[in-house]
Amino acid sequence: MTDRKTHPASEEIPAVQLQGVHKWYGEFHVLKNINMDVARGERIVICGPSGSGKSTMIRCINRLEEHQKGHIVVDGTELTSDVKNIEQIRREVGMVFQHFNLFPHLTVLENCTLAPIWVRKMPKAKAEEIAMHFLEKVRIPEQASKFPGQLSGGQQQRVAIARSLCMNPAIMLFDEPTSALDPEMIKEVLDTMIELAETGMTMLCVTHEMGFAKTVANRVVFMDGGEIIETNDPHAFFDNPQHERTQLFLSQVLQH
Amino acid sequence: MSEMMQEKYAPGTHPDWEPPATEVGVIGWMRENLFSNWRNSALTLLGVYLVYLIFVPLIDWAIVNADWAGDTRDACTSGGACWVFVKVRFNQFMYGFYPAEEYWRVNATAVLFALMILWLTVPRIPLKRVAGVLTLFVFPIAAYFLLGGGVFGLSEVETTRWGGLTLTLILAVVGIVAAFPLGIILALGRRSEMPIVRALSVAYIELWRGVPLITVLFMSSVMLPLFLPEGVNFDKLLRALIGIILFQASYIAEVVRGGLQAIPKGQYEAADALGLSYGKKMVLIILPQALKLVIPGIVNTFNELFKDTTLVLIIGLLDLLAIIKAALEDSNWLGYSIEGYVFAGAVFWIFCFGMSRYSRALERKLHTGHKR
């Protein structure tokens, strides 16, 4: 196997490459032959019924889950069991979770500076400066000294986004970022994500927010039963779904 | 009343009325809690009778008819409790056979300890981490030299002269502090994904938790000398402490494991996603949260250990209980066992009750914190 981690980040190399990726949980085949290339600056929305493997797929990209077959290349570095590679990829890939997963014992500011200080070995003052910059971007700088438990769900999720951005990632993964939110808070998080998209960030979003998909995505990927059923640009995807299962899914999601 | 019922109010203008007298105040309370029906009333009478049966003679014996003044047993004439016995022996009960002119050293250690505990437990005082480090690492060394002496011009006091409440506290505090790091390592080991590490941790924890402390003390006092190379030997106190520490670590491990299990998986994943290594993840993210969760559990463990330190009596160390038991065998003071044990019980009770209250208050605080 060639060692590809030394490649410079250039336009030709896709941000994320998945080639023939398979994954099993025991006997259960969760991911079946996933092939996908994500170009730099591309924004992809992944949707599908629950249990279709969409979360598992993006969790494989930063190795929260391990794939058993195939290749995953992130930013020119192939994911192997090599700890150094995993650490490097996790530095380059930010992730936002459904349940925010902020660290409740640290303040908002400390949540944002923790990884830059301990992983990037940044001086504290510099890390705090960067953290405040991103907290302003997500419009909650005034909450910096509060603890996560004192914030609303929407505010927590925006902090979580800022926390990831502080690591200056090349790619951002969103795992159902609005599913655990009350309806009135979904918009503030989506707005933050749209603003982020406008900066040209490479984004992979697992979400059921079809409005967001229409306005922001370059491509929409539909998964079911551990397979990618259909990939298309948003207009074609919503107006003219090719596959029967996609049609069924859309009719269920868009009914309301 | 009936007039008031008749009155009509426009919607939204109804004033607050006083509740009926039977619902509030002393009478309302008594109706509710003591005489709500005939069964309840009968229970109340039974309760009052029990109180009369237990507390009247008890107060009579312990306070009304008790003797306080004097220095010998001849002073005890009134037939109630003879607290003279406790008064005369009080210093011994507190300090054991520590030289009287050096009592200040024990007192200084105790004050130091009390200050550390205050710093750790009063929420308003800042820098808890500094306090924790000082208590865990600096205080034990300072206390050791202060009590043992032999340096800085302090005269040496052998451990065989340590006793009484001093020894009880030393056993309990050293036992828990030294067992703590080992307990954390075992807890992490038990949750590790490495099968051999996990198996060894489980075996260690289950072995010590499965046997009574007394057999552990027997082992450390009888078998420890056999385990060591010829000529190497520890004094009795250190042997007992080693037994207590090895034993206690397994209990702490289980408490800490409970805390680790309570940390949601998302916290581990978020730390991983940010690129933190295993060590940094544990030290910065998981352990601070888990340890905060298990403070009540640790306090409870400490409480149990504090009570269990009395077992050193069986291997011949003179802790508070043992020294009182020895004093009761003094032929000048035969027949005052009840006073001796009641006093010992009261001292232990104050410590243990205080700690159990504290841990319950903490638990309540933690729970409300989580609900938000």
Place this chain on the structure above:
Amino acid sequence: MTDHTDEQAPAAASFWRDPRKRAIVFQVIVLAIVLGLGAYIFHNTLHNLEKRGISTGFAFLHNEAGFGILFSLIPYDETYTFGRTFLVGLLNTLLVSAIGIVLATILGFIVGVARLSHNWIISRLANLYIEIFRNVPLLLQILFWYFAMLPLLPHPRQSLAFEGGIFLNRRGLYLPAPVAEPGFGWVLVTLGLVIAAVVVLRRWAHRRQEATWQIFPVFWTSLALLIGLPLLSYGLLGAPLDWDYPALKGFNFQGGMTVIPELVALAIALAIYTAAYIAEIVRSGIQSVSHGQTEAAYALGLKRGTTLRLVIIPQAMRVIIPQLTSQYLNLTKNSSLAPAIGYPDLVAVFAGTTLNQTGQAVEIIAMTMGVYLTLSLTISAFMNWYNKRMALVER
């Protein structure tokens, strides 16, 4: 590990950067340290024993003990072996634990229910009981009952006499001993048959209720059968059970059963101490069943007793039983404080006297710990099984 010819497999990492291989190396090192430490201790022990002229092994169990034991459930005197002393101690441990468990359960349930009483005084008194006895060391309580309270009892001549030929004095508790006469076997047979009949009856009543919705008073019928029939056969056979009553002869009691004061004090202390914990378990168990359950049952029209029996207790028991079991285990382990007052339990007889006589420290401590460890592991296996069963029911 990875097959290079397999194009599909993810690329492998170099040896030192692969966490799995690192884990293996780490574990090998840990194991080597533990084994090394074990070997070091083993070597030292062998060397030290040799120096002291103590032969290793369990052969000493066949040697004559040569010391007496205060109290034994099986025949024992000085001429029996050390193996026998082990057995005597073990049985005494089990005896005091069994008595303690029965008493602690009864007392603990009473106090626990009293703690939940709506009556303020009763609930305060129960709370006082719990707070006092839980927060004083057990060893202190044992010494208190034995050294402080026992001497307050009268001398044998002024024994406290209870109904049915029971006497209590500072030498112990004296009970009538049952002596079976020919024919008593038949009473036991009747009892066995009745128990079988009750089981059958319950099944029948249950099936009938399912089929016809008629409720049969199972509880009262079973109780009447269980008590009535054996009594009847006992009467018909001419009361074939005799009692050997204790009687004062000279300075002491003769005949009957003697419960030595050490056993009385230890059992009482264990029961009172453990009951405080059991009371808390019972209280929290009952409180763990949400009030909504009671309200739902009342709303369905169930009566108070039925609600308790069918709704509250089954749910509370699920919480109570595992904790109760671990308290029983604690009580058994705590019975090892017996040496403090000279009750001849396993630790006092075997890890105490026998160890002093033979010097076989390693073997004796290992055997003693082994007994408690076996008990603990058996009980935790039971609890795992119970919890798993309960968890399955929940799904």
